[in-house]
Amino acid sequence: MLYVLNTNLDNKKKLFIALRDIYGLGKHSSNQICDLLGISTDRRLKQISSLQLERLTQLVNLNYNLSGEIKRSTMKNVQRLVKIASYRGFRHIEGLPVRGQRTHGNSRTRRKIKTLYN
Incomplete structure (x- = not known):
């Protein structure tokens, strides 16, 4: 290694x-x-x-750009969406699919893993 x-x-x-x-x-x-x-x-x-x-x-x-910078910028973008109270921000907060996917039969893992981006 x-x-x-x-x-x-x-x-x-x-x-x-x-x-x-x-x-x-x-x-x-x-x-x-x-x-x-x-x-x-x-x-x-x-x-x-x-x-x-x-x-x-x-x-x-x-x-x-490597791991730390990429993850930091992604979190910053999500926090911006939450701060401006956009639809995508609400979906992030609720732990639901963000990009228009249906939730009836899919997205079980996305609904189980609820992480708050406050």
């Missing part, structure tokens, strides 16, 4: 797959990172030198 960008990554995985384990990085962005660093996508995480790993962390920190 390798601890990179506040995430434990498996050494045995290929680099572009291991990068996807970081919250906020997906398939496209992990391939972009590999191309920018000049590292083959077939290389394993344990085959990367410490210098390349340092360059990787610098590149990701400068160019991409």
Whole structure:
């Protein structure tokens, strides 16, 4: 296990797959990172030198929003909807589906997990 960008990554995985384990990085962005660093996508995480790993962390920190920032901005947007008393804000408060889904047969998990965004 390798601890990179506040995430434990498996050494045995290929680099572009291991990068996807970081919250906020997906398939496209992990391939972009590999191309920018000049590292083959077939290389394993344990085959990367410490210098390349340092360059990787610098590149990701400068160019991409990661877990804390994404979660913070999402919570901020939901709190804004609640504050302005919009319909979507009420749906968030009540723990119901927000985007117009029906509730008769579906959304059982959404109705069970009630978290308040006050």
